[in-house]
Amino acid sequence: MIKIENAVKSFKGQKAIENLTLEISQGEIFGLLGANGAGKSTTINMLLGFLSPDSGVVQIDHKNCSKDSKEVRKHIGYIPENVNLYPYLSGIENLDYFSRLAGLKYAKSELKDFLSSCGLQEEAHKKKVSTYSKGMRQKVGIAIAYAKKAKVYLLDEPASGLDPMASNELSQLLKKLASEGAAIVMASHDIFRVREVCHRIGILKQGKLLKEINSEDVSANELETLYLDFMKN
Template sequence: MIKTENLTKVYDGVKAVDSLSLHVEKGDVFGFLGPNGSGKTTTMGMMIGEIEPTSGQCLIKGIDVLRHPLDVKKIIGYMPDGLGFYENLNARQNLKFFSQFYDIPADKAEKRITELLEYVGLAGVDKKTEGYSRGMKQRLGIAQALINDPEVIFMDEPTNGLDPQGVMQVRNIIKDLSSQGKTIFFSSHILEEVRQVCRTIGIISKGRLIAQGTLDEVRHKMQKEDFVTIVVKAPGTVPTISSPDIIDASYDNGTAVIRARSDIRDEISDQLTRNGVCIRELSIREKTLEEVFLQTVYGGARDEARGHSGGERV
């Protein structure tokens, strides 16, 4: 449904987006992650036809965005991070204005607007948008993105700055849109949002796509360590385990954490069994997506990735 091929954008000799190729299937919720300045917004701008690429192309449902921008705009919806509404108008009036860009007949537009206001929880709200909370504006932004009943929806930081209730409302709307068969391209800095709503993700850093796939696939692709972390738990004290493959190990009462060059769990099990140790746990500890991401993109500097909204920012 969404396909880019070597999509590139150069500003003053600097590649903001560098040969980015990705593919998003129909009906997928795709999370686009990356630190500030990584090229997320520029990429999305090229995908919706607001920014002309230096080279490469983007296809939406097989339509070239650059060559046929009007055809593409008929089937996509866009919710920007910086929402802009006419503050002297109410929600219905704003949506009516935007409906005119799609040549929707007045009677059909009124019906569609009524349905959308009900859908996003703004039915009966008549006050001007200047008095809207951040959450209300976000929900109106979703309604605006849906005014033409698009097949593909682009959302740039849709939960940014929302309180927990607002986040849950937007999250539920995204899940519902996905259940309707809509394809959603979801840009966010917050890993938890990606875990909650996205099926597949792409990681961008310094303008380059460094991984794409399911959450587990991306975690494995990005994990660069050439050792295995093995956790051993037993009642009492875990005796010292010896093996030429062991890099280092730490022992704390009934727990041992071992870094080894390979999976030596069978060897560990044999040693402990011969010593009469009852094994409670013998497992491999895998890093979380967050840990792998921070190590790959930030070099493990967690504090650099914290935002001011209370969530983990990456």
Template sequence: MIYQRSPDYRSRQGIRHGCPEANHMIRTENLTKVYNGVRAVDSVSLNVGKGEVFGFLGPNGSGKTTTIGMIVGLIEPSEGKCFINDVEVTRNPLQAKKITGYLPDGIGFYPTLTARQNLKYFSKFYGLSDAEADRRIDELLEYVGLKGVTTQTGGFSRGMRQRLGLAQALINDPQVLFMDEPTNGLDPQGVVQFRHIISDLAGKGKTIFFSSHILSEVQLVCKNIGVISKGKLIASGTTDEVKRKLQKDDLVTIVVKVPGKLPELKTPGIVEASYNCSTATIRARTDIRDEISDELFRQGLHVSELKVVEPSLEDVFLETVYGSA
């Protein structure tokens, strides 16, 4: 059983009630970090709802880790504010940390201690009694698949360290969990295990902020995402909303195929076209498939395929962030 807080926890922690932002477990307002005149994070404003798995997506060096560091209270913002369940992190860092768990990328442990000993040490930062800590550690080691492992953590594999890092992040039964590149460097089995754990935690009502540069991983576990590039949040919302926001134009892509060689089409409305023997990829401002079909019919050509092709989120993401699809 997961450790439960007493009913008066919120009032004892001085957390305000009745706030209009109460459904936003994570909220930032123009969050900015400047290093030596360079804006590593530039005016990031986002909201993450209670119980949501939010994907924070961007290439390496885009500002993901710096943003998380400010939200969890490890880095002081140059400008802006961040809130965890309406607790302003910079003003009330201890209150925020009590309801927050954090799994950083490349987490480290005391290498001569076992998994249990490491967790027992970290439990002291949250004021857990010995009996409470032992019970919690037993639950967590079983939950992350490390029950019965007594070797020192210095000999742990990457996957074992990640699982222990997750147990550490959950030691205080946080309301909000931040995970920075949690599947980075894991083998396929480890990636699947973490994916299942994220879904399970979300089912338990945890709010999860999942940072990654791997779009496919984010899409599998997150309904809403935010895309950051060069320190700026360039789009946020559902995956469909983000795709629409990132698309550089509203042109429709149409693929047409015929048996044999396809002649150059003269259909009105074609903006650009590329030909490869029997196939053409057409870019138009509207869906002109009927017009294309009519033109080919007049030329006595049989259409073997005529379809609109929707760009994937990955195509749009790569084009926007990296400049190529």
């Protein structure tokens, strides 16, 4: 479903991604671990079609992400690190608005179900987003992606700002989406959450994919040790 082959991306001569090769199939959750500036967001942005690789291939469903970005984006659900929404609209209105942008029209009850299944309490649905905490906004952002029923989900630090319970709910949701056949890429710093949710994990450093690990093969503590070793060396 997702294919990245020898992708290179530089900014002002500085390589942000260097010969990155990755393949993620349907129903798979792939975690991208790395420090700030490792290239996680650049990878996500290339998949979103906002950045074009200098060389190499970046494809989703056999379509070039930068050339066919419009077509590719139709099948992507995206959750940014900071979900900013229209503060004067309620959570349900924001979800409705963003769904309509994607050409989807849901009944109110369906919208409520999406929000509830993403962990937003019902009493908050009709409140203006300006009264929401960061975590609540994040939940609406997740609901927006979920409601899109996409083939691919790209998550850039999705759990940032979520409380442990909401974070756990997100994990369950992602697993559910994967079980329904979606391919998911999750960029994160959270080693434990990545270990828990993802099937495979890639460690990125200075734009290079240093290691790919099956999460079943390592415990959380081992993964942390491995990660820190890579970062130090």
